Amino acid sequence: MNKLLKYVIADILRTKVMIAYTVLLFLISFVVFALENSPGKGVLTMMSVVLFMVPLVSISFSAIYLYNSAEFVELMLSQPINRNKVWAGIFIGLGLSLIIAFAVGYGIPMLLFSAADGWVLFLTGIFLSACFSGLGLLSAVRVRDKARGIGAVLMIWIFFSIIFDGLVLFLSFQFADYPLEKPLMVLSALNPVDLSRILVLLDMNISALLGYTGAIFQSNLGTWSGMVFISIILLFWCVLPFFWSIKFFRKKDL
Amino acid sequence: MIVRYFLLFLSLNLLSSVLRCHVIEVGSHSAIHHIREALALAVDGDTIEVGRGNYQEQNLIVSKRICLIGKDYPVLDGEMKYEIISVTGDSVLIKGFHLINSGVSGTIDYAGIKIYDASHVVIEDNILEKTFFGIYSQNAKNCIIRNNRLSSFGVDELQCGNGVHCWKCDSMQIIHNTVMNHRDGIYFEFVTNSIIWRNVSEKNIRYGLHFMFSNHDTYVANYFHQNGAGVAVMFSNHVGMFGNNFTDNWGDSSYGILLKEISDGYIEGNSFFSNTTGIVMEGASRIVTSKNKFSENGNALRIQASCMDITLQDNEFYSNMFDVATNGSLVLNFFNHNYWDRYEGYDLNRDQLGDVPFRPVSLYGMITEKNPPAMILFGSFLTKILDRTERVMPGLTPENLVDPQPRMKRFLL
Numbered sequence: 001m002n003k004l005l006k007y008v009i010a011d012i013l014r015t016k017v018m019i020a021y022t023v024l025l026f027l028i029s030f031v032v033f034a035l036e037n038s039p040g041k042g043v044l045t046m047m048s049v050v051l052f053m054v055p056l057v058s059i060s061f062s063a064i065y066l067y068n069s070a071e072f073v074e075l076m077l078s079q080p081i082n083r084n085k086v087w088a089g090i091f092i093g094l095g096l097s098l099i100i101a102f103a104v105g106y107g108i109p110m111l112l113f114s115a116a117d118g119w120v121l122f123l124t125g126i127f128l129s130a131c132f133s134g135l136g137l138l139s140a141v142r143v144r145d146k147a148r149g150i151g152a153v154l155m156i157w158i159f160f161s162i163i164f165d166g167l168v169l170f171l172s173f174q175f176a177d178y179p180l181e182k183p184l185m186v187l188s189a190l191n192p193v194d195l196s197r198i199l200v201l202l203d204m205n206i207s208a209l210l211g212y213t214g215a216i217f218q219s220n221l222g223t224w225s226g227m228v229f230i231s232i233i234l235l236f237w238c239v240l241p242f243f244w245s246i247k248f249f250r251k252k253d254l
Numbered sequence: 255m256i257v258r259y260f261l262l263f264l265s266l267n268l269l270s271s272v273l274r275c276h277v278i279e280v281g282s283h284s285a286i287h288h289i290r291e292a293l294a295l296a297v298d299g300d301t302i303e304v305g306r307g308n309y310q311e312q313n314l315i316v317s318k319r320i321c322l323i324g325k326d327y328p329v330l331d332g333e334m335k336y337e338i339i340s341v342t343g344d345s346v347l348i349k350g351f352h353l354i355n356s357g358v359s360g361t362i363d364y365a366g367i368k369i370y371d372a373s374h375v376v377i378e379d380n381i382l383e384k385t386f387f388g389i390y391s392q393n394a395k396n397c398i399i400r401n402n403r404l405s406s407f408g409v410d411e412l413q414c415g416n417g418v419h420c421w422k423c424d425s426m427q428i429i430h431n432t433v434m435n436h437r438d439g440i441y442f443e444f445v446t447n448s449i450i451w452r453n454v455s456e457k458n459i460r461y462g463l464h465f466m467f468s469n470h471d472t473y474v475a476n477y478f479h480q481n482g483a484g485v486a487v488m489f490s491n492h493v494g495m496f497g498n499n500f501t502d503n504w505g506d507s508s509y510g511i512l513l514k515e516i517s518d519g520y521i522e523g524n525s526f527f528s529n530t531t532g533i534v535m536e537g538a539s540r541i542v543t544s545k546n547k548f549s550e551n552g553n554a555l556r557i558q559a560s561c562m563d564i565t566l567q568d569n570e571f572y573s574n575m576f577d578v579a580t581n582g583s584l585v586l587n588f589f590n591h592n593y594w595d596r597y598e599g600y601d602l603n604r605d606q607l608g609d610v611p612f613r614p615v616s617l618y619g620m621i622t623e624k625n626p627p628a629m630i631l632f633g634s635f636l637t638k639i640l641d642r643t644e645r646v647m648p649g650l651t652p653e654n655l656v657d658p659q660p661r662m663k664r665f666l667l
Contacts, residue, residue: 052635161635168628169631181627218506
């Protein structure tokens with residue numbers, strides 16, 4: 001598996017798309033941190049960028065990579081290697097290279113401008129890279145047709161980035177007469193993008209402005225235990241799509 | 255020549271004997287050991303000088319026209335039982351004492367120094383520590399409270415009283431005091447024609463400054479920092495607030511200033527930095543708010559629909575999470591020539607004023623106002639899209655809440 005891993009990482013990191021992703025992220029972070037007068041404000045702007053870009057790039061790149069290397073996977077499986085190992089090798093390789101790209105693109109400007117608030121965003125970016133590459137694998141293994149697969153990938157991304165929040169907003173209006181704080185917190189655990197956003201905001205103590213609602217969020221999620229809890233759920237989100245996809249991959253007729 | 259000098263000498267001597275007031279010294283090395291005895295001996299116009307030491311005198315009542323001066327901050331200990339100094343006479347000076355441990359009670363307002371029905375009292379350069387109320391004026395007139403340092407227990411609202419507390423007073427001057435860990439830093443109720451100048455009020459449990467039914471007062475260049483709920487000005491008129499600093503009043507029920515049922519006031523040249531909400535206006539009318547700076551607040555300004563004739567002009571808003579929030583569509587207030595960092599308009603004729611109006615209320619701000627739990631979506635992509643579309647085609651945000659000519663550049667120092 002190690003050999004496979006090394007090969008996948010070397011293969012991915014050399015692609016133009018990956019280099020462009022890293023450079024773009026680096027440029028955006030650099031400009032944002034340079035322009036905003038306080039690092040905290042820069043982190044807030046970067047949060048929007050990271051939450052928008054990292055899932056999109058991770059999920060679409062993973063899916064496309066898998067479709068393009070279908071023959072490579074077939075070749076691997078013709079060798080006496082366990083299917084699980086091949087799939088795990090591809091997932092870890094993909095995840096690691098996306099994480100490396102993100103870490104370089106965002107991490108270096110963050111360190112350069114010594115934005116101490118940026119570490120939580122750094123962490124969530126890593127989580128999101130892993131989670132969405134898992135989701136990319138899942139949709140690639142479920143849908144055989146490349147065009148439809150990429151469509152599915154985009155739908156997943158739109159769902160987590162926009163539609164899910166729309167549903168939350170809709171529900172919060174429909175059930176406005178009830179105390180919704182706790183149900184909404186549980187609901188947001190179903191969306192890794194929302195979870196990441198809440199984690200970053202709580203860390204920057206922005207929730208204080210939210211009044212009574214914010215106080216509840218803060219007392220439940222803002223404490224150390226709450227943050228650790230969110231991180232654990234995010235960790236689940238990192239591996240869950242992968243484990244789900246491995247189930248399909250094991251039975252898949254290539 | 256000699257005669258002339260002699261006459262001068264004689265006349266000076268005569269003058270000094272007329273003007274002579276007695277100085278009564280109190281201290282361990284003096285003839286008198288207790289302030290209580292000195293107070294009994296003194297007549298109007300005398301000065302009592304208290305030397306260094308620790309005095310447990312129970313309750314001292316100053317009813318004569320005297321100066322009570324401490325040298326090297328003698329300690330007056332109230333033993334957690336008594337009100338330390340009660341001033342009942344006019345024209346009293348109390349200076350240079352270190353007052354500690356006043357009584358604490360749920361029924362009696364024990365204070366470090368309390369003025370009862372007196373005028374022209376000066377209280378300056380004192381240090382008050384662990385007092386229930388600090389300096390309490392009741393039906394006082396023309397008094398000066400200056401350069402005092404006050405701190406209380408700072409545990410909860412029942413355990414400590416207010417720092418500088420004025421009830422039913424007139425023409426008071428509260429200057430350069432530092433108040434901390436009290437319930438309210440400075441409290442005014444039925445106080446008129448008074449000034450609060452250059453005070454520091456911080457880490458108080460409730461308000462840094464609390465006004466009730468106090469008209470024609472002004473506060474200038476004060477610093478309100480990390481108070482439980484900021485500053486509250488309620489049920490008053492003709493209050494001026496100039497050049498004050500409201501900083502770090504951050505928490506789930508906190509704000510810079512709360513204006514409730516206020517009319518005919520001026521809010522000018524203040525700075526609101528890092529508060530949960532900069533100014534909250536409820537039922538306020540005819541207030542001119544200009545040249546204030548709002549930065550890094552959660553909500554810079556919350557202006558309820560119950561306000562009218564509020565003028566907001568030449569203010570600066572930047573790095574706030576929300577600029578203006580309101581709770582209804584009725585807007586009877588005027589915005590003009592403010593600087594907004596979210597403004598994206600242009601200025602063709604280069605007069606530094608934008609040609610496109612700016613609407614400071616965001617749609618998402620309106621949504622969270624109606625439905626607070628939706629706050630969980632703060633910063634998400636969806637809310638940004640909502641705000642964008644609303645800016646392009648305003649439909650739900652109040653139509654009249656608009657700055658017709660926003661400034662293009664920051665202009666305040």
